[in-house]
Every structure is written in structure tokens, then in C-alpha cells.
Amino acid sequence: MNNPRRLHKVFIIFTLFQFVKGLLPLIIITLLRKSGFLGLEWYWYAGAVGLIFLALFFGFLEWRTFTYTPEADRIVIRKGVLFKDEKTIYYGRIHSVNVEQPFLQRILGVAELKIETPGGGKKADGILPALTVRDAEQLRQQLLTHQHETVLRAAHQAGDSNRVIRLDKDADTSMHGASAVPIDGAHGISASSEFSGLNHSANGLSELETGARQTFNDQDSAYFRLTNGQLLLAAATSMNLGLALAFIAGIYSFADDFLEKFAPMRIFERLYAESKSLVPGYVVIGIAVAAICALAAAWALSIILYIIKYSGFAVHREGKRISVSYGMLDKKAYLFDPNKVQSVLIEEGIFRQMIGYAQIKLQVVSSDKNEQLMLHPFVPVRELAHVISHFVPQMKLMEVDAHAPKRALLYYMRIELAVALLLCGAAFGFWGTAALWSLMLIPIVYLWRRACHKAAGVRLENGQLTLRRRNFARITYLVRRPQIVAMRVKRSWGQQRKGLVSLGVRTMGNASDYTVAVLDHNDVEPIWNWFSREQRK
Numbered sequence: 001m002n003n004p005r006r007l008h009k010v011f012i013i014f015t016l017f018q019f020v021k022g023l024l025p026l027i028i029i030t031l032l033r034k035s036g037f038l039g040l041e042w043y044w045y046a047g048a049v050g051l052i053f054l055a056l057f058f059g060f061l062e063w064r065t066f067t068y069t070p071e072a073d074r075i076v077i078r079k080g081v082l083f084k085d086e087k088t089i090y091y092g093r094i095h096s097v098n099v100e101q102p103f104l105q106r107i108l109g110v111a112e113l114k115i116e117t118p119g120g121g122k123k124a125d126g127i128l129p130a131l132t133v134r135d136a137e138q139l140r141q142q143l144l145t146h147q148h149e150t151v152l153r154a155a156h157q158a159g160d161s162n163r164v165i166r167l168d169k170d171a172d173t174s175m176h177g178a179s180a181v182p183i184d185g186a187h188g189i190s191a192s193s194e195f196s197g198l199n200h201s202a203n204g205l206s207e208l209e210t211g212a213r214q215t216f217n218d219q220d221s222a223y224f225r226l227t228n229g230q231l232l233l234a235a236a237t238s239m240n241l242g243l244a245l246a247f248i249a250g251i252y253s254f255a256d257d258f259l260e261k262f263a264p265m266r267i268f269e270r271l272y273a274e275s276k277s278l279v280p281g282y283v284v285i286g287i288a289v290a291a292i293c294a295l296a297a298a299w300a301l302s303i304i305l306y307i308i309k310y311s312g313f314a315v316h317r318e319g320k321r322i323s324v325s326y327g328m329l330d331k332k333a334y335l336f337d338p339n340k341v342q343s344v345l346i347e348e349g350i351f352r353q354m355i356g357y358a359q360i361k362l363q364v365v366s367s368d369k370n371e372q373l374m375l376h377p378f379v380p381v382r383e384l385a386h387v388i389s390h391f392v393p394q395m396k397l398m399e400v401d402a403h404a405p406k407r408a409l410l411y412y413m414r415i416e417l418a419v420a421l422l423l424c425g426a427a428f429g430f431w432g433t434a435a436l437w438s439l440m441l442i443p444i445v446y447l448w449r450r451a452c453h454k455a456a457g458v459r460l461e462n463g464q465l466t467l468r469r470r471n472f473a474r475i476t477y478l479v480r481r482p483q484i485v486a487m488r489v490k491r492s493w494g495q496q497r498k499g500l501v502s503l504g505v506r507t508m509g510n511a512s513d514y515t516v517a518v519l520d521h522n523d524v525e526p527i528w529n530w531f532s533r534e535q536r537k
Contacts, residue, residue, distance in 0.1 A: 007131060010108045065078070066079040068128055070146075077089070087126060099112070224315055232307070234306065308328045312331075343363040343479040346361075360375040361373065395478045400459045400467075404457065404518055405520045412450075424438045455470035456469050466478055467479075467514060483507045484531060488506075489502065503524050
């Protein structure tokens with residue numbers, strides 16, 4: 001047995017940071033009060049110093065008891081001061097090993113290593129939160145080497161020579177069947193399936209245009225990265241306004257006491273009170289200007305957040321595996337086997353579609369089931385097929401050939417148009433004739449939902465299912481038969497009379513179905529038969 005190893009000693013102060021983080025709202029509120037910390041009695045200061053030393057003492061105990069031991073066939077992680085926790089991860093069960101540098105680790109000069117296995121929980125199965133960057137990289141390579149050797153050894157012991165050859169090419173060939181029911185009686189079906197790799201490899205990279213054209217090859221040095229100009233353009237067209245608006249709302253609600261120092265009355269209540277004396281028409285104009293300013297601020301903030309998140313984005317090829325790294329404050333690095341990709345999502349936002357760009361995301365089985373792995377955040381549409389064929393060779397970009405029928409248009413827009421009419425009615429009831437501008441919502445909603453109807457479609461060819469839909473962005477979903485763990489068809493009574501159904505598929509590690517709504521029954525039935533009959537075989 002190897003000797004146990006310990007984390008970096010900076011792990012001792014992690015407990016202190018967690019303690020301060022828990023008390024951060026109380027500290028800020030106290031600072032914003034007029035007295036601050038200056039009016040407190042001496043025992044408050046003594047208590048704070050005592051808590052700091054107590055946190056450091058517990059941090060030292062946690063560091064002393066936190067060990068990890070790489071052994072011949074597994075890695076054992078032990079930790080716990082009051083309650084002992086021991087976790088054993090066999091190399092053959094390791095799915096991926098990632099090295100990340102969250103903000104705290106980055107300012108302290110250490111890295112975090114995550115060991116993930118298929119079917120893990122919301123967090124990785126094994127987390128080593130404080131290693132030197134060098135030790136983290138060495139341990140990652142060691143674990144991946146042991147994992148590969150363990151799989152090869154198991155294949156040799158099973159006597160399956162064909163599987164040995166394919167595993168030596170980093171292909172995963174495990175698969176098993178599942179049951180299905182006829183489409184006429186089903187509103188949903190669950191089926192089991194593991195990923196099954198195809199004996200493909202990207203034997204060379206030609207030229208990939210990412211603004212400037214670069215030459216690649218199939219060696220470890222093969223990579224592409226975003227330039228600063230491409231990163232800025234990608235950020236400007238990402239339009240992640242929801243995250244930015246939520247961020248602004250959180251800051252405002254958290255800093256409400258701070259704002260009161262500059263405005264005795266809450267700023268929005270004050271503006272509303274002053275607007276009552278204005279002519280209604282000017283009130284509407286003021287609200288519109290305020291809304292535009294808020295959207296502009298949210299757009300600017302979304303650019304900043306995007307640049308912070310994806311700064312330094314680069315993709316490397318390490319043998320047969322792909323390494324993706326990015327991040328300014330929270331630096332992340334992911335290493336994965338292309339043959340274990342569950343599905344590919346190509347997202348074309350409204351503004352990116354205008355300039356001919358898109359982003360590519362991959363669904364890879366990991367502990368984080370809420371976020372897909374970004375393969376390329378800003379790629380020209382004409383290069384999509386090229387990128388996918390080299391980095392995910394088992395997938396092929398195809399145009400959908402079975403679109404949503406014309407009789408499905410009503411189902412795409414009836415709810416949205418009804419909501420738009422209700423909003424227009426509410427605006428007229430509140431502002432009267434000054435709310436004529438609200439009628440613009442009706443054609444906007446109509447054009448939006450018509451675009452959603454036009455984009456919806458599917459295609460089945462050579463064992464690959466391609467689905468396309470639009471909400472605001474147009475998303476194309478590529479998945480192969482072995483990766484589908486569930487297929488669902490559903491319809492209302494009215495849709496059944498018109499021969500319409502909605503199709504949804506789910507892959508391993510995905511918490512929800514990818515659904516294309518209201519398609520022709522005759523286009524969906526061959527897909528269902530393909531899925532269910534393949535399962536029976």
C-alpha cells in the first residue's frame with residue numbers, strides 16, 4: 001500500500017474563508033449601519049478573534065485528517081474530524097478527472113481535482129480541494145493511466161479480443177437493451193441504455209476558421225483558442241440578459257441599505273411618486289426609456305460576465321482525449337473522451353444567426369447534470385460540420401427533413417398570442433390611449449412563434465437522430481441510438497385528432513427531455529419504431 005498523501009497546507013485557511021463567507025451578510029449590514037464596528041464593546045472584538053483562531057484550529061485538524069492514497073487498483077480518500085469519512089474509487093469506475101481553479105484556489109495558488117464516475121451525484125465522487133497545480137496535473141495523468149490500464153486488463157481477462165482492440169483505441173463499446181411500447185398507446189417511455197462508442201477517431205485536423213485561419217494536426221499540440229476580438233464579439237452576441245438582470249436585482253436588494261444613504265426614499269418608489277404629477281404620455285415615455293436603460297445595463301453586464309467566464313478559452317487534443325479550459329477568475333479544465341459524448345447541441349442565437357456564427361455544447365456524463373460542456377463558444381456556421389467531424393467524429397451535422405406541418409402553426413402561437421392580448425388590454429386599462437405602443441407586441445409575438453414553427457423538425461439517418469427547435473435561439477440536437485435512454489411521445493386530444501405529436505428524447509446525465517413540439521405523426525412513427533425495435537433486438 002502506498003503512503004497516504006496530504007493536501008497543500010493552504011487548505012487550513014479554507015475553513016476560515018467558509019466561516020467568513022457565512023457571516024458576510026451580517027458583516028456588510030453592520031458596516032452599513034451608522035455605528036459600524038466602532039461602537040461595539042471590547043468583548044465583541046475578543047469574540048471575533050477567538051472565532052478566527054477556532055476556525056484555523058479546526059482547519060488544521062481537517063488538513064491533518066484529510067488524506068488520499070493512490071493504490072494499485074483504486075484511490076482511497078479519508079477525511080473527517082468528528083465523523084470519519086472514507087471513500088474508495090476504483091480506477092475502472094473513473095469516468096473523468098478534471099482540474100479546476102475556482103476563485104479562492106486561484107488567489108491562493110492551488111488547484112482543485114475532481115474525480116467523477118458515471119451515475120454520481122450532484123457533486124463529483126472524489127474532490128481534492130487544495131493541491132499544487134503540478135501535483136494536480138501529475139495525479140490526473142496517473143489516475144487516467146491507471147483507469148485505461150484497468151479497463152484493458154478487464155477486457156483481456158474476459159477474453160474478448162475484438163473489444164480489446166477497440167478499447168485500445170479509446171472506444172467505449174458497452175451497451176444493453178431496454179423495453180418499449182407501441183406508439184399508439186404511449187404517452188411516455190423510459191428505457192435503459194449506456195453509451196456505446198463507435199470505432200472512429202479524428203486522424204488529423206485541417207484548417208479551422210475562428211476569425212483567423214489556423215493549421216492543426218492530430219498531435220498533442222493540436223488546439224484552437226479564442227482571440228480577444230472573437231471573445232468580445234461572442235460576449236456581445238450571447239445576450240444572456242436573464243443572468244445579468246438577476247445579478248442586478250440581487251445586488252439592488254442586497255445593497256438597499258446602502259442606497260438609502262444617498263436617497264432617503266427608495267429610489268424606485270421616489271421615481272414613481274414624482275411621475276404621478278406628470279402627463280400620462282410622458283410617464284409611458286419615461287417607463288420605456290427606463291426599460292431600455294435597464295436592458296442596456298444588463299447587456300453590458302452580460303458582456304462582462306461572459307468575458308470573465310470564457311476568457312482564455314482553448315481546446316487541446318491530448319492523445320485521443322479532448323481538453324477544454326477557460327476562465328479568468330474561476331479557471332476550469334475538462335478532459336473527456338469524444339466517444340463518451342452523449343449528444344451535441346448547436347445553438348444559434350438571434351444575433352449570432354444574423355452574422356453566421358453559433359456555439360457547440362456537448363452533453364458528457366459527469367456529476368454536473370445542469371450544464372453542458374462548451375466545445376466552441378463562437379464558431380462560423382460554415383465550419384460547424386468541420387469542427388464536429390474532427391472532435392466528435394461519431395456525429396454528423398445534418399439538416400432536418402421532416403418539418404412541423406402547417407396545421408401545427410396554431411399550437412405554436414395560441415398561448416403566446418393570448419398572453420400578448422392580455423398584456424395589451426392591461427396596458428390600455430392602466431394608461432388608456434397612451435398605450436397604443438403595446439399593440440406592437442402582437443406582430444412581434446406572431447413573427448417569433450412563426451419562426452419557432454418554421455425551425456421545428458427532425459431527421460433520422462444512419463443511426464443518428466437530429467432534432468431542431470427554436471425558443472429564442474435555434475438549437476440543433478444530435479444524438480445516436482445507443483445514447484438515448486428514454487424516448488417520449490405525447491399529444492393532447494385535439495392534437496391526436498389532427499395527427500400531431502410531440503417527440504422528446506433523453507440521454508444519460510441529462511435531467512430533462514429534449515423536445516420538439518407538434519410534429520406530424522407520420523414523421524415521428526418511423527423514429528419510434530427505430531428506437532423500440534432496436535431495443536428489442
